[in-house]
Amino acid sequence: MTLSERFHGSRYPAVRAPRVHSLGRPGRFRDLAVVLVIIGLLALGASRWVWRLAYPMPYSDLIRSYSTVHDLDPYLVASLIRTESKFDPNAVSHRGAVGLMQLMPDTARWAAGRLGLDDFDVAHLNDPDTNIRLGTWYLAELRDEFGGDMVLALAAYNGGIRNVREWVAGKVIEPGNVKVEAIPFSETRLFVRGVLDGHGRYRLIYGTKGEDHERGVR
Secondary structure (H helix, E strand, O other), rough: OOOOHHHHHHOOOOOOOOOOOOOOOOOOOOOHHHHHEEEEEHHHHHHHHHHHHOOOOOOHHHHHHHHHHHOOOOOHHHHHHHHHHHOOOOEEEOOOOOOOOOOOHHHHHHHHHOOOOOOOOHHHOOHHHHHHHHHHHHHHHHHHOOOOOOHHHHHHHHOOOHHHHHHHHHHHHHHHOOOHOOOOOHHHHHHHHHHHHHHHHHHHHHOOOOOOOOOOOO
C-alpha cells in the first residue's frame, strides 16, 4: 500500500483544506465602509441629541419672533435665558428679578410703558410671551445705548446701565474692544462669559447654513 493510499483510503478520508476568503474583494471593503458610515451617523445624531439636552431651546418660536423684531441674534437670547433662568418661567432671583429673562419689576414696567402695554401687571412676567417680549426689547435698548456693543449691553443687563456707563467713562472697559476679564463685578463677568460661550454652542447646535448668526452681536 502506498503512502497516499494509507492516508486517503476508506479508513482515513481526505481532509479538505479550509477555504481562504480573500480580504481584498472590493465588495467587502464597500460593505465595511457602509457600516462605518452608519456608525458615524448614529454617533453624530446621538451627540447632537446630547447637546440639545444640555442646551435646550424651548419657546423657540417666541425667541425667534421677538429677536427678529428687535434685530437680535435668537441664539444669543436663548443663551441669555438659559443663563438667567434655565428656561423656568416662574424663576425669581434673590433680588426679585422675575421670569425667563429675569426682569426686575421696575424695569419691566418701564419697558411695558415704552411698548404701550397699558394693562401690564408684574404678574404677567411669568407669562413667557410677555417676558420675552419685554426682555428682548430691553436688551435691544441696551445694545443701542452702547453703540451696538453687545458685550457692554450684556454687562448692563446684569450689572446695571449706570455702572457700565461709569466703567466706560472711567476707561475701565473700552467700547468695541471689551475684555470680559476687565469687567469689575465678578457676577457680571461670569454672566457675560456664560452668555457668550452659550451663544456659540447654540449656534452650532441649532444654526442653519446661510443664517446670519452674527446679527446684533459685536
